[in-house]
Amino acid sequence: MSTTKDIEEGTDFIPKFDDNGLITAIAQDSQTGQILMVAYMNRHALEMTIQTGFGTYFSRSRQKLWKKGEESGHVEKVEQILVDCDQDCLILKVTVDAGQCHVGYRSCFYRALKNNTSKKLEFIADRAYNPKKIYSKNS
């Protein structure tokens, strides 16, 4: 059994999966620092990510392993994997060649809460590609 000190101050990688067997993973552009997407990994997805060097997740909606870009071609080349203090969250520092979000933006975070409001968003990015072209060609 690992102690808190082992987990927080040690050099053993002891990723903590939640009750559903998942750990949160943030893909961050290694060049710009932009946060591109947030997804989840089970142990197998994490192992595949480490082995292959490409971001691989577990799709909660489809309940299956999902190599990012397997359909769109927009893969994530993983440069570095960071872990937080309690080892229940990962950052993948990635290199990408195109938009990462299925809606067509570079990042999934293309909207921000409007100043001085609590219910209204504004768009803060332009579309990076046309998702209809990408996703229809393979289906």
Next chain:
Amino acid sequence: MSTTKDIEEGTDFIPKFDDNGLITAIAQDSQTGQILMVAYMNRHALEMTIQTGFGTYFSRSRQKLWKKGEESGHVEKVEQILVDCDQDCLILKVTVDAGQCHVGYRSCFYRALKNNTSKKLEFIADRAYNPKKIYSKNS
């Protein structure tokens, strides 16, 4: 009932809380882009964050509202709140004056997986403050 199009392409802020009533929130340094910490908000914590302009979360371990820095003084001034495509994850762009991690680092992500290993971490940051000094003075 909101449609996928409303959620993904609309301007209504419709945050999606999970089965535990929580949404993932990433605090990112608004100046450097460094990801500082990942925590969770219930609806009340999100409302408090918007109202006060300071990062406020729900502590899963203590099961209570938690204004970041209430004990350490290391508050997060929120500059902007971003939401992702399916509105189940937030980024807080924050200004901070000191380390954010309770272990003493600026960011909770102070370790990375060692190159060509799958089980060993290496430290990639220096301590920003001494947590013993910060947390003992209030307890």
